[in-house]
Amino acid sequence: MRCGDFRESYAEDMSLFESPLPRVLLSGLLLFLLVLPQFATTYWLDVLNRICIAIIGAVGLNVVTGYTGLISLGTAAFLAVGGFATAAMAGKAGLPFVIVIPLSGLLTAMVGLVFGIPSLRLKGLYLAVATLAAHYIVEFTATHWDSMTGGVNGISIPPAQFAGLVLSDDRKMFYLIFPVTVGLLFFTKNLFRTKVGKAFVAIRDQDISAEVMGVNVFRYKLLSFAVSSFIVGVAGSLLAYQARIISPENFPITLAIDYLGMVIIGGLGSILGSIFGAIFITLLPEMLRLGTDALSNQWPALMQLVAPLKAGVFGLVVILFLIFEPDGMAARWNHIKAYWKLYPFSY
Amino acid sequence: MPLLRVNNLILHFRGVTALSDVSFEVRRGSLHAVIGPNGAGKTSLLNCISGVYRPQRGSVHFDGADVTKLSPAHRTKMGVARTFQNIALFRGMTVLDNLLIGRHVHQHEGVLSGGIYYGKARAEEIAHREVVEDIIDFLEIQHIRKKVVGTLAYGLQKRVELARALALEPRLLLLDEPMAGMNAEEKEDMARFILDINEDRGTTMIMIEHDMGVVMDVSHRVTVLSFGEKIADGTPEEVQGDPAVQEAYLGQVQG
Numbered sequence: 001m002r003c004g005d006f007r008e009s010y011a012e013d014m015s016l017f018e019s020p021l022p023r024v025l026l027s028g029l030l031l032f033l034l035v036l037p038q039f040a041t042t043y044w045l046d047v048l049n050r051i052c053i054a055i056i057g058a059v060g061l062n063v064v065t066g067y068t069g070l071i072s073l074g075t076a077a078f079l080a081v082g083g084f085a086t087a088a089m090a091g092k093a094g095l096p097f098v099i100v101i102p103l104s105g106l107l108t109a110m111v112g113l114v115f116g117i118p119s120l121r122l123k124g125l126y127l128a129v130a131t132l133a134a135h136y137i138v139e140f141t142a143t144h145w146d147s148m149t150g151g152v153n154g155i156s157i158p159p160a161q162f163a164g165l166v167l168s169d170d171r172k173m174f175y176l177i178f179p180v181t182v183g184l185l186f187f188t189k190n191l192f193r194t195k196v197g198k199a200f201v202a203i204r205d206q207d208i209s210a211e212v213m214g215v216n217v218f219r220y221k222l223l224s225f226a227v228s229s230f231i232v233g234v235a236g237s238l239l240a241y242q243a244r245i246i247s248p249e250n251f252p253i254t255l256a257i258d259y260l261g262m263v264i265i266g267g268l269g270s271i272l273g274s275i276f277g278a279i280f281i282t283l284l285p286e287m288l289r290l291g292t293d294a295l296s297n298q299w300p301a302l303m304q305l306v307a308p309l310k311a312g313v314f315g316l317v318v319i320l321f322l323i324f325e326p327d328g329m330a331a332r333w334n335h336i337k338a339y340w341k342l343y344p345f346s347y
Numbered sequence: 348m349p350l351l352r353v354n355n356l357i358l359h360f361r362g363v364t365a366l367s368d369v370s371f372e373v374r375r376g377s378l379h380a381v382i383g384p385n386g387a388g389k390t391s392l393l394n395c396i397s398g399v400y401r402p403q404r405g406s407v408h409f410d411g412a413d414v415t416k417l418s419p420a421h422r423t424k425m426g427v428a429r430t431f432q433n434i435a436l437f438r439g440m441t442v443l444d445n446l447l448i449g450r451h452v453h454q455h456e457g458v459l460s461g462g463i464y465y466g467k468a469r470a471e472e473i474a475h476r477e478v479v480e481d482i483i484d485f486l487e488i489q490h491i492r493k494k495v496v497g498t499l500a501y502g503l504q505k506r507v508e509l510a511r512a513l514a515l516e517p518r519l520l521l522l523d524e525p526m527a528g529m530n531a532e533e534k535e536d537m538a539r540f541i542l543d544i545n546e547d548r549g550t551t552m553i554m555i556e557h558d559m560g561v562v563m564d565v566s567h568r569v570t571v572l573s574f575g576e577k578i579a580d581g582t583p584e585e586v587q588g589d590p591a592v593q594e595a596y597l598g599q600v601q602g
Contacts, residue, residue, distance in 0.1 A: 194461035
């Protein structure tokens with residue numbers, strides 16, 4: 001049991017870490033993740049990179065849906081905008097990734113701003129349908145603007161490069177994706193302990209009284225869309241760099257649903273929840289495949305069931321979470337933490 | 348010059364008249380009560396003053412400026428704060444964060460500096476935390492500052508809502524039934540806080556309240572509404588003796 005928990009200044013009280021221990025543990029974890037690629041196989045490197053990208057996307061979606069309370073089905077569309085922007089800037093213009101990634105994010109933020117305008121009047125399901133429209137507009141544009149996006153055939157992206165440095169394989173890509181992920185995680189975590197982030201949460205909880213407290217609700221809703229789509233756009237950009245070839249088919253509406261699943265399973269309005277949810281949903285099909293591979297000797301028919309199994313398990317997990325832990329894995333994590341904090345005297 | 352002047356306010360919702368031709372003034376530093384039977388238009392009046400409703404006719408002047416057409420957020424920046432009849436706190440946030448939202452209009456950090464945090468944003472957060480902590484001490488809610496508001500008892504939520512309004516450092520504070528649903532002890536506490544805010548901080552207040560004992564004890568002036576019309580205005584004693592007020596509350600004397 002931890003004791004002597006006191007603070008001497010507001011700065012200390014507002015710190016991200018409750019005590020030195022989590023700080024040390026987190027540093028250890030980050031260090032471990034930094035050396036991990038040296039021992040991972042190509043397959044697991046690919047999974048690791050996809051997890052990181054999913055984390056960024058889930059955090060981005062959580063900003064607008066979990067923290068501001070605006071349901072968005074536009075995640076796949078915003079990923080696509082970021083991805084195709086990267087394809088254009090890196091492929092056609094040959095720009096280095098240090099410029100391409102932030103510019104892709106900014107461009108997506110602008111698109112997000114436009115699609116956020118209906119949030120002035122619409123809430124809840126109605127807004128969700130409006131963002132669904134956004135999804136199909138982007139999909140239509142991506143499919144038909146052949147000169148820019150390559151249409152249905154897709155477009156290839158050269159490896160990420162900057163000043164002679166070429167990130168040609170998954171191992172090298174990890175050292176780009178991972179720091180960006182960690183950086184964005186800290187950025188959003190900080191955002192929600194300062195003015196703007198709190199205004200987002202206020203709008204989610206009580207938009208009328210937020211307005212009366214002097215929060216310009218429309219402006220902050222748009223800002224939330226912009227910040228969210230910037231982050232999702234960065235994820236899309238990294239996705240394009242990692243996949244090396246993208247087409248509109250990579251961004252179906254089910255991808256947006258997957259991301260909603262991540263933030264619901266992980267925990268709405270929680271950065272940690274986004275991380276848990278992204279890891280869970282990305283690993284789910286991999287685990288299913290490993291499982292069916294192991295069993296395929298006895299039941300070869302299982303191999304054909306991987307895809308439907310994924311959809312079934314995904315649906316089941318979402319339903320079970322909604323029933324038993326509507327606040328997501330992050331809430332469960334906090335319960336466990338609270339339990340150990342008081343262990344062995346839980347009363 | 349009075350801090351607030353309401354001129355000939357008319358507000359109706361599709362034929363239902365909520366306010367008809369209401370005018371009154373609130374002096375600086377005054378604790379002004381608005382009373383009246385249910386459905387008299389008290390909350391509608393408060394909503395017109397805070398900007399949640401736009402009256403069809405008439406005007407609201409705050410500190411000499413016509414604010415009739417300004418948004419609630421704009422009026423908040425000018426120094427009008429309010430609480431709600433049925434508590435409208437941010438239920439998922441802690442008490443501390445609720446109060447810090449009260450500092451929103453006084454803060455200037457943006458997305459970038461907030462996300463980077465270290466440096467300017469942190470200094471600003473600490474400065475505003477200090478203001479908020481003063482209010483927490485003032486209203487004696489230190490023990491719940493890290494509690495999520497939705498988990499608190501009703502009486503405490505009322506107090507937190509008052510604290511949030513105070514965090515705005517308003518010049519005019521609108522209280523919509525601050526003591527509704529409280530027991531005698533909680534009412535006494537709340538009355539003490541209201542008097543302290545008025546006297547120590549010099550905040551002008553408009554308070555809607557049904558408890559006549561409290562109204563007569565604490566307020567400097569009383570405005571009485573009935574069916575959307577102002578029927579009396581004056582000191583508590585004057586209003587108490589007014590036959591129109593007695594009629595509105597007790598019905599017409601037969602005979």
